[in-house]
Amino acid sequence: MTEPLDHGPFFHGTKADLRAGDLxxxxxxxxxxxxxxxNHIYxxxxxxxxxxxxxxxxxxxxPRVYEIEPTGEFENDPNVTDKKFPGNPTRSYRSVEPLRVVGEVxxxxxxxxxxxxxxHERLAHLRSEARGEIIN
Structure with missing residues (x-):
């Protein structure tokens, strides 16, 4: 597991209607x-x-954005770090442990x-060419 480059605050985007304390x-x-x-939550x-x-x-x-806090270990997202960009310029992470919602942003x-x-067009193009494989 690569040492994460950030210590927060962290955010998760979704279309779900969530409340503080939700996991x-x-x-x-x-x-x-x-x-x-x-296999991970991003x-x-x-x-x-x-x-x-x-x-x-x-x-x-x-669409909604929530401030979250990881409840366990997390790592730099390998789908965008080093594989596609050196380091972690997108400051993206993932965890197998739940994320706790702090509040909506x-x-x-x-x-x-x-x-x-x-x-949406870019994503459709990646799917049609079987590119954009996910490291799960």
Missing amino acids: LTAGFNSNYRPEVVM FTAVANGAGLAAELAPGDAE TDWTRLTPEALAAW
């Missing part, structure tokens, strides 16, 4: 490769990065409809 756990389908059930030290994940999450509910920047459409 987020692994075992759900990936937002990016829906056929993959994730989070970031960048509120706008969590917002991007929330906006890309499936469903019609409003509302001061993150929403994507424009055009930017969101471009992200």
